[in-house]
Amino acid sequence: MSTVATAGETPNYLTHERGVKSWLYTLDHKRIGLMYLAAVTLSFLVGGIFALLVRLELAFPGETIMGPDAYNKSFTLHGAMMVFLFIIPAIPGALGNFFLPLMLGAKDVAFPRLNLMSFYVYCVGAVFLVYSIITGAVDTGWTFYTPYSTSTSASVISTTLGVFILGFSSILTGVNFVTTIHTMRAPGLHWRRLPLFVWGQYATSVVQVLATPVLAVTLLLLTMERAFSLGIFDPKFGGDPVLFQHFFWFYSHPAVYIMILPGMAVVNEIIATFSRRAIFGYMFVAMSSVSLALVGFLVWGHHMFVAGMSEYSTMVFSALTFLVAIPSGVKVFNWTATLYKGSISLDSPMLWGLAFLFLFTIGGLTGLFLGTLNVDVHLHDTYFVVAHFHYVMVGGTVMGFVGGLHYWWPKMTGKMYNEVAARIGFAFVFIGFNVTFLTQFVLGSQGMPRRYWDYLERFRPLHGFSSIGALILGIGFFILFGMFIMSLVNGKKAPRNPWGSVGFEWATTTPPHPHNFETTPVIRRGPYDYHLATAEELAKT
Amino acid sequence: MKEATVQLPRQMSTLAASIDDMYYFIFWVSLFFFVAIIGVAVYCLFKYSAKNHPHATPPGHHDVLELFWTFAPLLLLIPMFHYGFKGYVKAMVAPDDAIEVRVRGKQWAWDFYYPGDTEASPSELVVPVGRPVKMVMSSQDVLHSFYIPEFRIKRDVVPGMYSSVWWTALETTSSYNAKENKVVGEPLDQFCTEYCGTSHSQMLAKVHVVSEADYQAFLSGKDRAPEGKPLEVVGAELFKKNACNTCHTVDGGALVGPSFKGLFGKNESFEDGSSNAVDENYIRQSILQPQAKIVKGFAGKNMPAFVLKDWKLDALIAYIKSLK
Numbered sequence: 001m002s003t004v005a006t007a008g009e010t011p012n013y014l015t016h017e018r019g020v021k022s023w024l025y026t027l028d029h030k031r032i033g034l035m036y037l038a039a040v041t042l043s044f045l046v047g048g049i050f051a052l053l054v055r056l057e058l059a060f061p062g063e064t065i066m067g068p069d070a071y072n073k074s075f076t077l078h079g080a081m082m083v084f085l086f087i088i089p090a091i092p093g094a095l096g097n098f099f100l101p102l103m104l105g106a107k108d109v110a111f112p113r114l115n116l117m118s119f120y121v122y123c124v125g126a127v128f129l130v131y132s133i134i135t136g137a138v139d140t141g142w143t144f145y146t147p148y149s150t151s152t153s154a155s156v157i158s159t160t161l162g163v164f165i166l167g168f169s170s171i172l173t174g175v176n177f178v179t180t181i182h183t184m185r186a187p188g189l190h191w192r193r194l195p196l197f198v199w200g201q202y203a204t205s206v207v208q209v210l211a212t213p214v215l216a217v218t219l220l221l222l223t224m225e226r227a228f229s230l231g232i233f234d235p236k237f238g239g240d241p242v243l244f245q246h247f248f249w250f251y252s253h254p255a256v257y258i259m260i261l262p263g264m265a266v267v268n269e270i271i272a273t274f275s276r277r278a279i280f281g282y283m284f285v286a287m288s289s290v291s292l293a294l295v296g297f298l299v300w301g302h303h304m305f306v307a308g309m310s311e312y313s314t315m316v317f318s319a320l321t322f323l324v325a326i327p328s329g330v331k332v333f334n335w336t337a338t339l340y341k342g343s344i345s346l347d348s349p350m351l352w353g354l355a356f357l358f359l360f361t362i363g364g365l366t367g368l369f370l371g372t373l374n375v376d377v378h379l380h381d382t383y384f385v386v387a388h389f390h391y392v393m394v395g396g397t398v399m400g401f402v403g404g405l406h407y408w409w410p411k412m413t414g415k416m417y418n419e420v421a422a423r424i425g426f427a428f429v430f431i432g433f434n435v436t437f438l439t440q441f442v443l444g445s446q447g448m449p450r451r452y453w454d455y456l457e458r459f460r461p462l463h464g465f466s467s468i469g470a471l472i473l474g475i476g477f478f479i480l481f482g483m484f485i486m487s488l489v490n491g492k493k494a495p496r497n498p499w500g501s502v503g504f505e506w507a508t509t510t511p512p513h514p515h516n517f518e519t520t521p522v523i524r525r526g527p528y529d530y531h532l533a534t535a536e537e538l539a540k541t
Numbered sequence: 542m543k544e545a546t547v548q549l550p551r552q553m554s555t556l557a558a559s560i561d562d563m564y565y566f567i568f569w570v571s572l573f574f575f576v577a578i579i580g581v582a583v584y585c586l587f588k589y590s591a592k593n594h595p596h597a598t599p600p601g602h603h604d605v606l607e608l609f610w611t612f613a614p615l616l617l618l619i620p621m622f623h624y625g626f627k628g629y630v631k632a633m634v635a636p637d638d639a640i641e642v643r644v645r646g647k648q649w650a651w652d653f654y655y656p657g658d659t660e661a662s663p664s665e666l667v668v669p670v671g672r673p674v675k676m677v678m679s680s681q682d683v684l685h686s687f688y689i690p691e692f693r694i695k696r697d698v699v700p701g702m703y704s705s706v707w708w709t710a711l712e713t714t715s716s717y718n719a720k721e722n723k724v725v726g727e728p729l730d731q732f733c734t735e736y737c738g739t740s741h742s743q744m745l746a747k748v749h750v751v752s753e754a755d756y757q758a759f760l761s762g763k764d765r766a767p768e769g770k771p772l773e774v775v776g777a778e779l780f781k782k783n784a785c786n787t788c789h790t791v792d793g794g795a796l797v798g799p800s801f802k803g804l805f806g807k808n809e810s811f812e813d814g815s816s817n818a819v820d821e822n823y824i825r826q827s828i829l830q831p832q833a834k835i836v837k838g839f840a841g842k843n844m845p846a847f848v849l850k851d852w853k854l855d856a857l858i859a860y861i862k863s864l865k
Contacts, residue, residue, distance in 0.1 A: 068739050141736050147700060148683035148737060151843075235701030241684060242699060275589075276597040284607045306686065307697045308704050311633055315626050322618040326611060333610045336578055339585035341598040346586070354582065361578055365571035372567060372621050374560050374628030378693045381686060381734040445548045445564075447690025449734040452742035456730060531599035 012511040014414065027112035030512060032119050033098030034412065037405075039123065040094055041481075043085035048477060050078035055436070055470035058463050061455055071453040072139035079142030080133060080159075084166050085126050087397050088255060091262030092173055092208075093122070095404045096201045098412060100177060102505035102512065103195045105186025105521040110179040118172035125169060129162030141451060143252075146233040146244040150226075157226060160219045167212035167251075170258065174208030177201050186504075188523035195503060195527040196272075196279055199286040200265020203293040204258055211254035211297070218247040242308050249300035257296035259393060261289055263356065263400030264331060270353035270407050271335050273501040275342030276538070278528035281334040288327035295323050305376050314373055321371040328364045332357065347499065348422035352403025355430050359395025363388060366441065384444025387437045394433060402429075402480065409484070410498045414511040415491030421483040428476025435469025500540040502533045553691035553729065553750070554708040559628050560693045563621075570617055632694065635707035639673035642666070646678065646685035646698040646733070647845045649740035650784030655760060660850060662763060663783045666731065667724050667749045668710060669756035675707040681845055686735035689748055697735055710750040717755035722762045724749045739797055740787035766852040776860025779853055788844065791864050798844060799836050805862045810837045824858050 013030045023031060053074050057064050066074070097115065101108055109115050132138070136155020140148055149156040181194070181202050194202075221232045231238030272279050279285055301309060301317030309317075335357055344350070366388045370376050379385065410416055443462045448455060455463060497506040504527055508517050525532050543552045548568070549561055588594070643654035645661065652661035668674045678687055678698045685698040687706060694706045715726025726749055733744035751759065767775055780786060788797035799809075805824075810816040812835040817823060826833055831844035849857075 068742070072736075072739065072741075139738070145684055145736070151683060235699075238701075240701070242702075276591075278600050280600050281603070281607045284611070305629075306695050308699050308702060311630055314629065318626060319622050322622050325614060325618055329614050330607070330611055332578060334607075336582050336585070337606075338600070339582055339589065341594070341600075342585065342589050343591050343594050343597040344586055344589050345591040354586075357582060358579060361575055365575060368567050368571060368618075368621060369564065372563060372625035374625050374632060375564050375567065376625075377629065377632060377695050378560055378564075378690070380695055381688075442548060446545075447550050447688070447730075447732070449688065449732045449742075451736040454742040530597055 010509045011514055012414065012509065013514045014511050016514045025116075027108070027116055028514065029097050029101050029109050029112065029115060030412075030516075032115050033094050033096075035119055036089065036093035036097060036122070037412075039119075039126070040086050040090045043081050043126065044090075045481070047078055047081035047086055048474065050074050050081070052470060052474050054078055055467045057453065058455070059467035060464070061457060061460055063454075068453040069139060072141075072451075073133075073137065075451060076139055076141050077130075077133060080129065082393075083142055083255075083259075084129060084163055087259045087393055088166070088170060089122060089173075090401050091266060091397070091404065092170070092177070092201060092204060092258075093119070095266065095401070095408060096173070096177065096204075096262065099408060099505050100180060100198060100201055101184070102508060102516055103198055103503070103527070104180065104184055105189060105504060105517065105523060106180060106184035107515050107517075107520075109176050110184055111176050114172050114176055118169045118176070121165060121172065122169040125162055125165030125167075128165055129159065132158035132162055143248060145248070146239075146241045147235060150222075150234055157219070157222050160215070160222060164212075164215045164219050167215045170208045171212050174205035174212075177205040178209065181205075186521050186523050189504075192283070193523060193526045194286070196268035196282070196285055196289075197265045200261050200268070200289050203289040204261045204265075207254045207258050207261070207293045207296060211251050211258070214247065214251040218244075218251070221247070242304070245304050245307055246300070249303045253300035253303065254293075254296045256392075257292055259397050261292060263360075263397035264289065266400040266404035266407070267335065267353050267356045269501075269503060270349050270403055271338055271357075272528045273407070273499050273503065274347060274350035274353065275338050275344050276500075276530045277338055277342040278526065278530070279334060280337035280340075281330070282526075282528070284330055285334050288330040291327045292324065295320065295327070299324060302371060302376075305373060306380050318371055318373050322368075325364070325368065325371075332361055332364070348419055348426060349403050349407035349499070351423070351426050351430075352399050352406060355426070356396060356399040356403065359391055359399060359433070362438075363391030363395050366391065378447075379444060381450055382444035383440040383448045383450055386450050387440035387444060390437045390440075394437075405484075407499070408505075409487070410494030411505065411510055411512065413488060413491070414494050415487045416494050416498065417483050417487035417491055421479060421486075425476050425479035425483060428472055428479060430476075432469050432472030432474070432476050436466050436473055437469070439466040439469065495540070498540055500538045502530055502537060503527050550690045552693075553711055553714075554693065555711065556628075556632050556708055557691070557693045557711075559624075559631075563624055563628060567621060632706075635675040635705065636673045639675035639707050640669070641675050641677055642668070644676045644678040644687065644698070645681055646687070646737075646744075647681040648683065648738055648843075649733070649744040649787040651687075651731070651733075651744070651746040653746075655763075660764070660848060664746045665724075665728075665749070665782065666746055667715075667751055667756060667759050669753045670710050670713045670750050672753070673707055673709045675705055678704050678706070682843070683737050684735045685733045685737050685744065688732045688734040689729055690732075691729050695734060713750050713752055713755075715749035715751050715755075717751060717758045717762075719758065719762075722765060722767060724751060724755070724759055726751075743784070743787045764850065766850075772856050772859035773863040776856035776858070776863075779849075779857055780860055783847060783849075785857075788842075797842055798839055801861050801864050803865060805864070811835060812837055812840050821858050824861060825854055828854060828857065 013028055057066055057071050132155050138155050138159055144156050224230050225232045229237050233239045233241055233244040268279050299321045301313055302321045305314050439462050448459045494510050496510045545551045552558055645652040650663050652663050653666050654661055680698045680700040687698055688695040692708045694708055696704050696706045714728055715724050718725050728747035728749045731746040731748050790796050790800045791802055793800050793802040804819050807819050809819055828847050831846055
């Protein structure tokens with residue numbers, strides 16, 4: 001490892017040390033963030049290929065490109081990879097790692113070694129999960145419901161272990177972020193000045209730390225059932241398969257908030273920057289993240305309204321589920337109010353921010369249908385649910401992630417990207433996504449069940465239309481992938497603050513100094529105080 | 542009864558109308574909020590673009606507004622919850638005078654037992670119009686779910702536990718044909734909606750709604766062997782009806798179990814090391830006790846047992862014989 005920064009040039013974290021080893025052993029949160037970025041992008045591409053295979057098979061009724069068993073494995077791999085390897089770690093792992101310390105004016109996260117460990121634990125978990133799904137021929141869907149998952153193969157234990165290893169990685173990140181936010185804020189950065197991205201990461205981290213251990217309990221019970229034939233989940237031994245669903249969703253529903261809260265967190269930063277205005281109702285937006293995290297623990301039963309719970313349980317879960325609408329609504333209303341009397345420019349990151357607002361609103365409102373008990377009976381386990389959660393997960397989290405990547409790419413890499421390609425890619429993704437999934441709401445309300453390899457003739461036109469949308473969506477992501485690669489190869493040098501933001505993370509050099517800031521910054525105003533900034537600060541330099 | 546709309550299928554049960562009313566109530570509320578939110582956002586994008594409005598107005602606090610949109614949505618959410626729950630309870634509790642049909646789900650077929658039956662009627666359900674009908678359901682293997690979109694009913698079918706759904710059908714779809722001893726018409730589709738493995742998407746049944754008289758006629762005729770039809774044709778019908786086709790092909794391709802093409806008379810090797818020619822006795826045993834002799838390479842597939850009347854076994858054997 002040699003130091004190559006020459007005199008007169010500001011050292012930056014990308015070039016101050018060189019060589020493969022300097023990356024593999026790095027404790028720099030920015031480098032770890034980039035490694036996470038590479039890993040989750042790879043997972044997204046593989047998961048995306050399986051999505052395209054699934055839609056291609058469903059383009060026509062009957063066998064199109066694969067038989068039922070291959071199809072079942074494809075949708076399992078699509079779901080498991082996207083959920084556990086991409087959506088959960090994407091924003092905290094890549095963007096959170098990189099920008100959380102920068103936004104706090106800190107030198108690094110509180111536990112840099114733990115941070116590197118969490119990345120390697122993620123890698124081990126990812127390899128283990130994919131290996132056990134493929135070798136165990138797991139075709140259960142990403143939900144691994146018993147007794148199907150235990151009767152077909154033994155690999156439900158190794159798959160759950162894989163998910164738990166990944167969960168451990170997110171516990172480590174969560175603990176790290178909570179500690180960092182509590183202890184490493186720069187002088188003057190009190191809680192009412194925290195960027196909303198940080199508030200969102202804080203709420204996410206708390207959920208990660210508290211919910212993930214339930215996976216370990218599930219794993220232990222599954223293993224005990226196998227080893228000692230104790231009746232826990234398998235009715236053959238006197239167990240209850242519905243109990244498994246309780247355990248599964250007790251983790252996986254809070255996990256939904258691990259997925260969506262970071263997306264919302266990114267959108268706050270984008271909307272503020274491109275509206276030149278503080279987020280309206282700052283404290284309400286911050287607290288809405290915290291309350292989503294809390295309510296998220298109490299609503300897992302809404303996945304099981306027709307599974308065989310008592311009517312009283314469904315009543316409680318339905319009532320609590322409606323509470324989710326309140327903090328979600330608070331966010332959407334405040335984002336819209338932020339635009340009012342702003343000074344809005346539509347650079348590519350803002351397009352993604354607005355797409356989030358548009359798509360997440362649809363995703364949230366369609367949740368009302370599913371929270372309403374008698375309507376849910378008709379819609380449960382149909383394509384309506386598939387469309388709903390894709391609007392939240394893709395329309396929400398993925399839009400937030402890709403938007404954040406556009407927004408922070410110049411700071412991370414020191415390179416600009418081609419704005420025209422970015423807009424074309426965006427148009428393909430936005431149109432393709434809506435064609436794919438708006439169609440599926442109607443498929444579902446007409447009664448098309450999910451996880452079907454084949455379907456009745458009457459569903460043919462809508463399925464065909466949805467598959468065309470998936471193709472457009474795929475092309476869009478392909479364009480964006482090419483655009484980012486080209487930016488690395490021959491992108492224009494990025495200025496320090498290309499969007500003219502007053503966010504703390506833009507104050508440092510581009511790419512950032514290895515220690516983030518040359519001297520510890522002293523925070524004298526809030527992260528969105530555009531009205532206090534000089535014209536010079538707001539210039540896009 | 543209301544015809545199908547762009548969003549929802551035909552209303553065919555007494556439960557459907559109130560569910561649809563709720564659906565459309567939420568739909569219009571959602572559409573209103575969506576248009577309002579996105580409308581304001583788009584308006585702002587033009588009105589307050591950097592060109593038209595170069596300096597953003599610093600935001601103040603507006604706690605009253607914040608409290609308003611924190612709590613006002615409850616005015617819509619509470620009725621949604623309330624009427625949703627009321628409708629749900631109604632759909633959960635069957636009237637006392639409902640006809641009870643016993644339903645067993647298994648990979649990958651539905652078996653129906655009418656009152657007093659000991660033998661299953663697979664893949665086809667016949668119910669009378671205008672009378673409450675209750676399904677008492679359980680599963681023989683993994684989770685399944687019983688779903689009829691036109692009735693707006695759905696419930697998971699769980700091993701080791703009974704669950705139920707009920708409905709009163711509004712209109713007939715089919716009628717009983719005495720000559721053929723068969724119910725014919727345009728039946729509704731019943732789906733499995735809880736993922737259950739390879740042929741999950743083939744785990745369908747037909748639901749005929751018939752008049753009370755036709756229902757009685759169907760019940761009294763359903764166990765009679767059909768007359769004046771070649772045995773292998775009857776066997777071919779039973780092959781589909783019992784969902785044998787979800788695991789066995791007749792063209793030589795392997796699905797879950799061995800293909801039936803050229804099966805009869807073939808010398809088959811078994812998992813226990815023995816081998817034997819396939820004859821009538823072997824087929825009979827394989828239907829009634831599938832685990833007795835498993836063909837080599839098919840261990841662990843766990844075919845469920847089928848308890849069938851002798852005339853049905855005869856017909857299936859004749860059909861398999863005909864598949865040269």
